[in-house]
Amino acid sequence: MGKMGCHTVLSVLIVFVLPLCEDLFCEAMTMNSVILPQESGGGASQALSHLRSKRSWVWNQFFVLEEHAGDEPLYVGKLHSDVDKGDGQVRYILSGEGAVSIFTIDENTGDIHATKRLDREQQAYYTLRAQARDRNTDLLIEPESYFIIKVQDINDNEPTFLDGPYIGRVAEMSPVGTSVVTVVATDPDDPTYGNSARLVYSIIQGQQYFSVEPNTGVVRTVQADMDREVQDCFLLIVQAKDMIGQMGGLSGTTSVTVMLTDVNDNPPRFPHSNYQFSVPESTLVSRVVAKIKALDLDLGPNAEMDYRILDKDGLGNFRILTDPNTQEGLIILQKTLDFETKPNYTFRVEASNHNVDMRFLSMGPFVDVATVRLLVQNVDEPPVFLSPVSHMVISEAAAVGSHVGIVSAQDPDNTKSPVRYSIDRKSDVDCYFKIDNRSGVITTNQPLDREIVAFHNITVLASESLNVSQVGKAVVLVSLMDVNDNAPNFTIEYQMFVCENSKPGQLIQTVSAVDRDEPENGHHLFFSLTTEASEKLNFTLRDNQDNTASILTQHGSFLQRDQLVHSLTVVISDSGSPSLSSTNTLSITVCDCDLNGHRRFCSQTALPLLLVRLSSRTAAAILTCIFTVLGIT
Template identity: 30%
Template sequence: MRNFKNNRAWSWWAPRILPLVLWWNITTGEIRYTIPEELKEGSVVGNIAKDLGLGIPDISQRQLRIASDAGTQQFAVDFGKGELVVSERIDRESLCGKSASCLLPLQVVIENPLELHRAEVEIQDINDNAPTFRTKENVLKVAESMAPGASFPLESAEDPDVGSNSVRSYSLNSNEHFKLNIKTLENGRKVPELVLQKSLDRETQSAHELVLSALDGGSPVRSGTTLINVLVQDINDNAPKFDRASYKVSVRENTDKGFSVLDLRATDADEGPNGEVEYFFGAHTSDSVARMLKVDPGTGEITVVGQLDYEVTKSYTFDVSAKDKGVPELAGHASVQIDVLDENDNAPEIVLTSAPRPVNENAAVGTVVALLNVKDSDSGDNGKVVLSVARGFPFQLKSSFQNHYSLVTDALLDREKTSEYNVEITATDSGSPALKSTKIINVRILDVNDNPPVFSQASYNVNVQENNPAGTSLFSVTATDNDQGKNGAPVYSLVDTRFRDVPTSSYFYINAENGTLYSMNSFDYEKTKLFQVVVQATDQGSPPLSSNVTVHVFILDQNDNVPAVIYPSTLMGSVSHQRMPRSAKAGHLVTKVTAVDADSGHNAYISYRLADATDSSLFSVNLYTGEVRTKRSVSEQDDSSQRLILEIKDNGEPVQSTTVTVEILLEEGLHEPVSDFRPKSSEAERKSTKLTFYLIISLAAVSVLSLLTFLILLIKCARNSRGSSSCCIRRGDSDGYKNPNRNLQIQLNTDGPIKYVEVLGGDMMSQSQSFGSYLSPMSEFSDFTLVKPCSTLDFKESLSVLDASLPDSAWTFESQQSHTK
């Protein structure tokens, strides 16, 4: 029956409504379609893709979808044709009730990129409901004394349809006593009345059966009927009368129970029980009225017994009766309209149209994060809502159209400072007092590679013993990156630098993951004292960011070099031959052994001792200077050939040592050598050897002058270096000419009782020439010994290089800190 009715209605509406389905317009950015109710599933509403200016492929690619404010989905999109179609049965009466206009708002959401469009579908009524009466049979009691013209209100028929499809007329079956009168109330509702047109005679006919029919204005016309049984009552011929035919009052919603809304007043001209009046609701009062209101039978006071809610029912219209106690009883009738006034009792509701999306930290200002709308069930100012974002959040709201907003970024974001935001949005209505509600929207910030790795130190110093095994782990550098994931995972590498024209990567290797630095070779302090390795940390972002740090690798000396004897020279054989006069006295300088150690610091401190001798009572060796002197005067009994074995040791650990053999020939008539600096000759000897005397004075003057020069340089260097224990003299460049082999470095080192000066020739790294002068606190004189630990040149060649460098060189001083083991 339902399907037949729908089909029949549609057959009438189709030629009239289908042109409206294809019509649409955009009003203030909205699309509107018009369709009749009860369309079949799959019926086309309109081409939504075309109306939005989208192609068929765009529908799927941009993820077009329909969101309904009603919470149910009556419509869907045909992705193959771009058409908006009906997805479920639409009953206008259940959606909009008695409202003359039925508009279904739709939200058309396009996800990629995010857009929101507004559409409305107007549902037009079809005549699919017939008028109905609440009761199929009614009893009406009428006194026989009732004069013609008396009216009796009848039950109104209800039709869920609206407009011309609603109830349009009533009809009454033909009879001689009653006629039908239609009364139109203020709200336009038509109420049937039964009017007595001829006096009744109970003795002739005590009951009358009438059929009341209600007809609507649809095509075809639908109707409904109810049976009215009129019972004729005798006597009591005055009915109560209300002081007003209709009452209209207003009451605020949420009024407390027991509140008095209205006092009814009716009078009856009869006396006794026939004139005693009681008040009642009309016979056909709806249940919704009975749940909310109550009438006191004795006083006629109407009070509130339920919870009035403007958002549920805005007005209550019903009939009241005043009945006497006569026999038969008579009743007076009046209508009551109670309007419910709105109060601000509903807080605004914030609804997310589209869930918030994560945002890149480098997103431009104005990037859309989420779509939302706000609802308020109240009316007037109570339903006007203002939306705002709490302070302290880099977001703002932009209004799309009425009550629809976009949450967009309002400032540049930084994930390293804040990785996510719980954005607090407040909706406040304009009521008094104002009501508000809040919603928290979680917005995650996605990382962008905008931070380079940062090392834990500005530079690193690493000490490595020489002769280390290749592959030794030296040190670990650490870099941190505030970014996330691959953007914050540094990879370590060596910058392609060169040392002595050899890539740094030939000497060192670094673990790319943990930054551990390894040696690729065994190092020799005597060749290289310092490496500067540049380490780079690069993250794995796109594009990658990097930073560099310098690792200073200091090579520490080990005692791995044996002292080398440079004087007396033993190139021609294993034994050095010396001559000495038999006239030598005690303290006579026989010879001076000079040795050098390629190591540094304590490892280079050299001491001398007499290991073996032909006559140990005749000679002694100075522990620090290596001077071999006579302990006593030579006697006639001493052998003419004396063999001395001298042991030379360094101060390292383990101790390295070597020996030198000196063969001394005692000869008659030999003069003492000029190398003995002490003027111990007698007055007679000085007179006989004036030439020797002059030579001695010249050598002494040169020695003193050299000593004074060294002391002045050392004092000046010490003052400039503020206590530094080493000083360098470096040759400056002159006339733009640079020669690294013409540098002179003089280093004064102090360690315990031993003092020595190193004179280094050549550049600082190669140390191609080195000389040392040792000052012994045990020595009676300031004797200088020049040594060369790092050169294969003999002693004379070293002296010639030093002598050639001094005259035409400009020297500068610089202080160096000696490294002491």
């Protein structure tokens, strides 16, 4: 087959094969390739006509090496049309990306040169257009054709860790191979060409504790006994190197800070096996008397403590709680201390972790025990009464100086200082009682009257003779026994009226009486008329046997003109021994009444007699009302 025939077959082959290439440059056809001309706006028929004319562009695949540092323009390749006979009649023209500014063409020979350094990472290829024109007519002798100049990569970029530096955390005592963190580096070189962007990871600092997977960048532990309490932080340097780690490759590094997190792998331990504290015997119940603390090298919840008292000498007398802020054991007093009774206490305290990790129990018990000794300090205490509250009883009729009772106090200290007694006068302002300062005997100092003060609450003081500032107190409650020293009297001042038309045996009023005494069996009062009152035969009295009496008419038809006011003398007696009685006079005024017994008029002449029997204040009030009604000023 002739030369032109070969070109035709090759052109047709390229028409069908070139679109199947995924790469624009179809590496298999880079040498002496014949590119089918394409014109703007041309169709299949035009392409076929060119095939029939057996014309086409001829050039090699174009590559330019990035970062070329030569002083002269870099030769890229040659454009050539098979129409060009080498007689100078063909002129080559270059246009498109970078034409003139980056790429130049010799219009006579078609030689292309690059005039600037190129960076593949900024632009990987350039698309240009080529024309071949007749030098005389300036007509196209070949259709305009597109071609590409590819910038060929060199290894000029080192790997970079965009997310570094890294911080990773892993639990202490983790098994070998535990994942900590993944580091990732990037390389902007061409991953499809050579090994410039193929990375390998390695650790260049900290490799005795950690490793990194070469291909994935996963950092893992290589020791199983890393102890946070020994070292809690590690600084690693991880390197990423391109060219698969081969010599001449570029590398980048990043730091990885690995923090060991805590696990409960340490038991609590008391710094000392024995503790001793001093506690004043005057310390109040519920107060903290001592603090102890077991140390735990762990952190947070892994170091939380529980404490408990193990021995009977401490149980009941003390309790122990954990301070949530300091993890101290707070020993709290539960019963009052007394140096003279028990000068010291000795008991054991156990400390244990509140949260226990079962994985580490094989290391030993997670508890510790210490002995606590509490020494009770003697305090100069005030005198103590045998009874803080005493009840005493005395008759209200007791004479001044009568014996009421006795109190006793003593110094609880070993010094046994003598005690002096006194009465706090704030509790006995009127000085009804006095006390012997040596014996503690209480006697009356004034006459007593149960009807005035029935109950006395006094405070007795006991002070040490050797230290008067030490004062004890006791309460003495004195109750007065009642004697029958008060006669009964009417409950109120009665005002009685009787109608002129009253009938015999008619009830005028029911009266009652009171007695200020309080007999043990209650009041039982008796009412009676004096002999003189009984002989007048105007009125009579009936004792109702319930501490009341009824006043009744003895006869009927009382007349105002005969007598306006009648007097009735009543004797009221109590049931005491001896019995006391009082004589009381009742005034009964005669009034004009209607048929139903309602008063209509009482004679004014009876008013002065009535006022005489009233108190001055009551009489004045009645007169004021009368004058107001009559309009007298």
